[in-house]
Ligand SMILES: NC(=O)C1=CN([C@@H]2O[C@H](COP(=O)(O)OP(=O)(O)OC[C@H]3O[C@@H](n4cnc5c(N)ncnc54)[C@H](OP(=O)(O)O)[C@@H]3O)[C@@H](O)[C@H]2O)C=CC1
C-alpha cells in the first residue's frame with residue numbers, strides 16, 4: 031500500500047514508520063519488541079531507562095513517531111493517552127494493550143477477524159484497543175454462533191478458561207517461578223473479572239456471561255471453552271451446525287482456523303493449551319456428542335501471541351498500512 035501525504039512517516043527522510051513501545055520492558059512489551067526485531071519493518075524509538083515513566087520524555091519521543099503501543103497497567107495507559115490527547119496534529123496513532131479502552135466507543139476494537147468490516151475500521155482508526163487474551167478466544171467462538179442465530183443473545187453462557195502464568199505479567203511470573211504460587215487455581219470468583227464487559231459487548235450477548243478463569247503452573251498458552259447443552263438451545267443445533275458457523279466466519283482467515291468437528295468418531299476428547307505458543311494463531315474447536323446432545327466449544331491460543339503481542343503486531347501493521355489481512 032502507498033502511504034498518502036497525511037500518512038507519511040513522521041521521521042524526515044525515513045523509509046520506515048517509527049514506533050514507540052511504552053512499557054517495553056514488561057512481558058507484553060518484550061514480546062512485541064522481539065516480533066518487531068524479527069520483522070524489521072519499523073524503526074523502534076527507545077526511551078532512556080531512567081525516563082521511562084517520565085510523561086515529558088514520553089511526549090518528546092511521541093512527537094517523533096507514527097504510532098505508540100502501550101504495554102502498561104491500565105492507569106499508566108490512561109496517563110499516556112491523556113498526553114496524546116494534548117498533542118493535536120502531532121499525535122501518533124495509539125494501540126493500547128491494556129484493558130482501559132476495550133469497550134470505549136471512540137476506540138476501534140483490535141480483533142480484525144471480529145466481522146468483515148473490522149479490518150478496515152482498524153486501518154483508519156487513530157486509537158485501537160488490543161483485545162484481552164481470554165476475550166479473543168471467547169469472542170471468536172461466540173460471535174459467529176450468535177450472528178448465525180444458533181445461540182440466543184440472552185442465553186446464559188458460561189466461559190471456562192485456563193491460562194499459563196505469563197498471563198499475569200511480571201509479578202505472577204515471579205510467583206510461579208519462585209515456587210510460591212499453587213500449581214493451579216481458579217480465580218475471578220468475585221464475578222468482576224476485567225474481561226467480562228469486553229466479552230459480552232463483542233460477542234453481542236445481552237446477558238452477562240459467567241466467566242471462570244484459572245491459571246496453571248506452565249508459562250504460556252491458553253484454552254477458553256464454552257459448554258453447551260444442545261437441546262437447551264431453541265433451534266436444537268448439532269455440533270456440525272456450530273462448527274459450520276465458525277468455518278463460514280473464518281474461511282480464508284490467515285490467523286484464525288475453524289478446526290474440523292470433533293465428534294464421537296474423532297476419538298480425541300482431549301486438548302492441551304501450549305501447541306500454538308510463539309505464534310499468532312487461534313484454533314477453534316467444536317467437541318460434540320450426537321448421542322448425548324452436548325458440545326464444548328474450545329479456543330486455543332498463546333496468551334502472549336494472538337492474546338497479546340502477536341495481535342498487537344498484527345494491528346500495528348494494519349494501522350501503519352503494512353498490510354496483514
Ligand atoms: N501478559 C499477558 O498475557 C497479557 C497482558 N496484557 C496487558 O498488557 C499490559 C501489560 O501487561 P504485562 O506486559 O503482562 O505486564 P508486566 O507487569 O509484565 O509489564 C508492565 C510493564 O509496564 C511498566 N510500567 C508500569 N508503569 C509504567 C509507566 N507509568 N510508564 C512506563 N512503564 C510503566 C512496568 O515497569 P515496572 O515493573 O518497573 O513498574 C512493566 O515493565 C497490561 O495492561 C495487561 O493487562 C494484555 C494481554 C495479555
Ligand SMILES: CC(=O)N[C@@H](CCC(=O)OP(=O)(O)O)C(=O)O
Pocket residue numbers: 127128129161162163164193194195196197198199202224225243244245
Ligand atoms: C493469568 C492471568 O492473571 N491473566 C490475566 C489476564 C491477562 C491480562 O493481563 O489480560 P489483558 O488481556 O486484559 O491485558 C487476568 O486474568 O487478569
